[in-house]
Amino acid sequence: MSRATAAARDTAGPSGAPAASSRPPAGAAGVPGAASGTTGPPLATAEASPRSARLGAWAELLRLPALFTVPGDALAGAAAAGVRPGPRTLLAIGSSLCLYEAGMALNDWADRAEDAAERPHRPLPSGRIRPAAALTAAGALTGAGLALAAGAGRTALAVAAPLAATVWAYDLALKHTPAGPAAMAAARGLDLLLGAAATGGGTRAALPCAALLGSHTLAVTAVSRRETTGGSVLAPLAALATTGALTGLVARRRTRLPAGRRAAAAPGLSGSTPAPAVTDALAAALGAAYAATAARPYFHAALNPSPPLTRRAVGGGIRATIPLQAALAARSGASATSLLVAALAPAGRWFAKRSAMRKVSIT
Template sequence: MKVADLVELTRAPAAFSIPGDAWSGAAHTVASGAGGRGWAMPLASACLYWSGMALNDWCDREVDAVERPERPIPSGRISPGAALGVAAGLGAAGLGIAALLGGRSALAVSAPLALMVLAYDAAAKDAPIGPLAMASTRGLDVLLGAHASPAAAWQPALAMTAHTAGLTWLSRGEVHGTRPEVAAAVTAGTVAVAAATAHAAFHDPQAGRAARLAGVGLSGAYALVVGRAQARAALDPTADAARTATRTGIGGFSLLQGAWLARRGRLGAAAAVVGAGPAYRALSKRWSPT
């Protein structure tokens, strides 16, 4: 198994969208020191994410043989058994890292997260509840960063959940094209998430002026970058437009996460998350993140 094939199987570049989930959750914990180890949770999150991507291709191997024969399993570059082994190994690693770094409270969040990843890939993906099932994994990922006090991070968790639901809904048109009404509804959802995020940042009494401005600015950038790509898919509902909007939406996680981090005054973390965007875009040109 070549490293390049493993990178493609796990959609490794998309992991650049992962750290901001846990970090935004950790930034919203209210207990003193509660978010400390939450900053290390992206290690567990990345393993669980890569596990889900490998499992996704294992579950879709027969469909991909017809629709996407260039993928690692149908092309013969990775055997189905090896792909399943990668998925299982990464899943176990993710749970182990979460338990090691965060103890029982982290395991109490990471275990349901792993189960939702499994449920989505194995059963829910093509069901009507598929987008909600996928969205719940990103919401739980935020809560994993806030595992010591998860209720404190409900706002960024809800924002990430809503963004992922729309992203997943639109991604269903990557092969055969989407519908204008679907892309329009997803665009409206993106604008609503951006507005709610900007409102929360601007009216946060604990945020300083710089944090408020950064939160509002990043919310606007998120609406512009992600919403514009989705609006284009509404006007031109082709498979290419849907794929472009989906990839842009994955990259847009960094802007949304950055806005929630900035709201809590974590401007350095916000800059790091947003700064990962160019790396994601560069790598996604070689390895598809979807």
């Protein structure tokens, strides 16, 4: 995803999948990958031990804080398909995480020459990670992601295979072409469908939610393509309009589900089904949180399309993926799932502040 949104890398974007960047997750999630590089100093310092410096370099390469944007894809997909998350949903989440990180590693490997000129502090051009090691990691993570999807069933593997192909195609061929943002959007949408397929609910019912999440990833990726140079007013304005439209769609009253399907889509206490008014109110509140997270940095980037504000807009768009996933789950009638997804946002912030990841940019 830039390396936005897999996964988005944003989403391949998977969930992944790649993210968006001028050079452009996840996630992704590929998953909607993440946007391009960090702006701060390298994580490793002269005082750091060799082991901690090495681990810090890999954390920077893989952009670990962005991983919190990935599990919501599979959970929202299960909710949209009208089924409760289960063990196979966990396999889908594991697959998404692997494919998202594969997109991150592959993104930096593909951009190593460009990073040497524009971001010499990144792990590969600085020599802290060898290019061959990054490429090997991308291949191994892709294999692990496909194996986990296969464990969730043939239908899940049938979705994960094109997701993995989209991640690799984006990073190696499509990133700098007009098709780049669309590839990132496809990766994030496929990641949501992977959750629906793995959980056993089928993918057709989850297509509308996949389209909405893909639209968000498309907007973030388009903004990220200018994050190192700035100068684009149109992209953040378009992203701002997209955010408004998506907020309106997730806040609309949903079509009432049949009683049996509504009960399956709303995991909670045995025999309990949230009242439609409750899930509608929850979807509206989470939609407002999505808008609050994404709209302001987009607006600032439109007023002043400098590289720092453009990068901030990309970061805001990536972080907004979580409340959007939660709002989509609530709109599908799965209130407990939506609250679980929403909790990933503060968990991600806590993780970034309390660990060595605090210096690792989400983009």
